[in-house]
Structures are given as structure tokens and as C-alpha cells.
Amino acid sequence: MQNILHQKSQGKLVSGYLFSCPDKVTLNEVLTLGAKIILCNENSLDNCPTCQKIECGSHPDVCVYPKGDAFNTQDSQDVIDDANKKPILSNYKLILIKNLNNSSEQSQNKLLKILESPPKNTIFLVSTTNINKVLATVRSRLLKVDITPFDSESLCEMFSEYKNKEDFSLALDYTNGYVGDMEHILTDENFIANYNLAKDIVTKLKSSAEIVNFINPKNTKSQFNGIITLMQSMYGDLMLLKAGKKELVKNKSILSDLSQIQDEFSMKALTNIIKRINEVNKKQYSNVTLSLLFESLLTSILEVKYLCR
Ligand SMILES: [Zn+2]
Numbered sequence: 001m002q003n004i005l006h007q008k009s010q011g012k013l014v015s016g017y018l019f020s021c022p023d024k025v026t027l028n029e030v031l032t033l034g035a036k037i038i039l040c041n042e043n044s045l046d047n048c049p050t051c052q053k054i055e056c057g058s059h060p061d062v063c064v065y066p067k068g069d070a071f072n073t074q075d076s077q078d079v080i081d082d083a084n085k086k087p088i089l090s091n092y093k094l095i096l097i098k099n100l101n102n103s104s105e106q107s108q109n110k111l112l113k114i115l116e117s118p119p120k121n122t123i124f125l126v127s128t129t130n131i132n133k134v135l136a137t138v139r140s141r142l143l144k145v146d147i148t149p150f151d152s153e154s155l156c157e158m159f160s161e162y163k164n165k166e167d168f169s170l171a172l173d174y175t176n177g178y179v180g181d182m183e184h185i186l187t188d189e190n191f192i193a194n195y196n197l198a199k200d201i202v203t204k205l206k207s208s209a210e211i212v213n214f215i216n217p218k219n220t221k222s223q224f225n226g227i228i229t230l231m232q233s234m235y236g237d238l239m240l241l242k243a244g245k246k247e248l249v250k251n252k253s254i255l256s257d258l259s260q261i262q263d264e265f266s267m268k269a270l271t272n273i274i275k276r277i278n279e280v281n282k283k284q285y286s287n288v289t290l291s292l293l294f295e296s297l298l299t300s301i302l303e304v305k306y307l308c309r
Pocket of ligand 1: 036040041042043044045046047048049050051052
């Protein structure tokens with residue numbers, strides 16, 4: 001963002017930017033902020049009428065896409081029409097395109113046409129949660145901006161109303177600075193229970209006789225989802241530890257617990273366990289009883305753990 005600020009002050013804004021990071025909520029905030037930086041004449045980014053209009057989506061020179069769930073060929077056509085209209089209030093016409101990763105190749109190819117010959121004073125701000133889902137030809141027309149996650153201090157400020165929740169520091173640890181994840185965790189009342197259960201399964205489950213202790217038939221589908229997603233990230237961390245990449249571990253608050261058990265698993269076992277969890281993730285919409293499915297997952301994790309020593 002500093003970059004755009006600098007380019008604006010030098011009069012060197014380019015015709016298109018591509019913002020990339022894994023977190024949708026962060027990206028949405030970044031696009032709005034980018035629009036404010038470019039259009040705001042007061043550098044207030046908050047209180048001036050221009051910024052307020054951008055914030056509430058009523059600025060006539062800021063067009064936001066997609067109109068529906070995913071960016072489609074009709075959106076591409078509308079973008080072309082919008083981009084060719086002159087700005088009304090500002091020096092620039094801004095086209096914001098959110099989550100281009102959700103669009104088809106066809107609609108991206110159509111969008112490419114306008115990116116290749118952008119009308120004067122039109123600037124495209126495009127976001128994607130996955131850079132690989134954006135066509136190389138489209139990428140080549142945009143200046144790529146990697147979004148670094150927020151630091152703990154800014155997150156504490158943003159989520160100050162939750163500061164006293166017992167899982168606040170855990171959430172800080174776990175989300176790697178992405179606002180969307182942070183919000184999800186702090187508003188999920190089961191998060192800390194799910195987290196502790198996942199941790200116990202990964203670090204303490206040693207024999208099939210113990211499996212029953214980890215199964216709660218009353219768990220809902222969303223709790224079950226939460227638990228296996230957390231387990232998956234913890235097994236992923238064990239792989240990182242074994243590969244000597246301690247600095248990339250996600251579950252930092254249980255780093256020492258994970259370090260202690262890393263030798264119980266071979267790399268092959270961990271790969272297979274993560275594969276099993278993925279399979280269960282796909283299966284969960286069939287009408288198998290959740291607790292049975294969970295039980296068989298834990299059994300197969302133990303099997304894999306001992307078979308792949
Ligand atoms: Zn402003």
C-alpha cells in the first residue's frame with residue numbers, strides 16, 4: 001500500500017494492480033483502502049466525503065465486481081463498458097474486481113482485452129486468494145502486490161472488544177495475522193474446546209482403546225469440521241518440524257508439545273494421515289454418522305502411524 005501511496009505522489013500510478021493473499025476479508029479491506037488512497041484528495045482515508053462514499057459503496061467512479069457470487073463473462077462485458085466511461089467526480093475511474101480466482105478462463109480472457117488496452121485514467125484493482133487461479137496473461141498486465149498479514153498490534157486494536165476472551169491470544173497465534181480467520185475464531189464459541197481436543201488427539205492418542213475418550217456423539221457437523229481442520233494443521237506442523245522449518249509452524253502456542261512427539265511419526269505417516277483427513281472431508285456429506293466417521297478416522301490415523309514407522 002505504501003507503494004501505491006508513493007506512486008500516487010509521484011504521478012506514476014499504473015493501470016492495474018493485483019493483490020494476493022489467502023484471506024478474503026483482508027483482501028476486501030485492501031481493495032477499499034487502495035481505492036481511498038487513489039481517490040482521496042485530503043489524505044484523510046476516513047473522514048472526507050470521497051472516502052465515506054467509497055466506504056459505503058456509493059462513489060460513482062468506483063465500480064465493484066463481481067455483481068453475483070463469481071466473476072463471469074457478463075461481468076467482463078460490464079467492466080469493459082464501465083471502464084470506457086469517464087470519471088464523474090474524480091481524476092480516475094476505478095474498477096474493483098474481488099476474488100478473480102473464482103472466475104472461469106473464458107471470463108478472464110474477455111477481461112484481458114480491456115486490460116491490454118486500458119482507457120486513460122482507468123485503474124483496475126483486482127484481488128485473488130490464489131495467484132495460480134489467475135491466467136498468466138492477465139497477471140502480466142497487472143502489477144502484483146503481495147499483502148502481508150496484519151501484525152499482532154493492529155489485530156489487537158481491530159478486535160479490542162474481544163480482548164478478554166480466553167482464546168484471544170490463541171486466535172492471534174493461529175491466524176497468522178489474517179483478519180478473516182481472526183474474526184471466524186473469535187466468534188466461534190467452540191473454538192477453544194475444538195482446539196484442545198484436536199491437540200489431545202494429535203499429541204496423546206497412542207492406542208485404539210483410547211479412541212473412545214476422544215469421541216463425543218453430540219458433536220455437530222461444524223464442530224466436527226473445526227476439529228479435523230485443526231488436526232490437519234497440527235499434523236502439517238509436525239511435517240514442518242521434521243523438515244527443520246520451525247519458523248513456519250502455525251500452531252505456535254503448542255510448539256513444545258509438537259516438538260516432543262515429532263519423532264513418533266515418519267514423514268510418510270504424516271503425508272498419509274493428511275491424505276486420510278482430506279478423504280474424510282470429502283465424505284462428510286454422505287449420511288454416515290459423524291461420530292462413526294470420526295472414530296474410523298482416528299483408527300486409521302493410528303494404523304498409518306504404526307505401519308509407516
Ligand atoms: Zn479521504
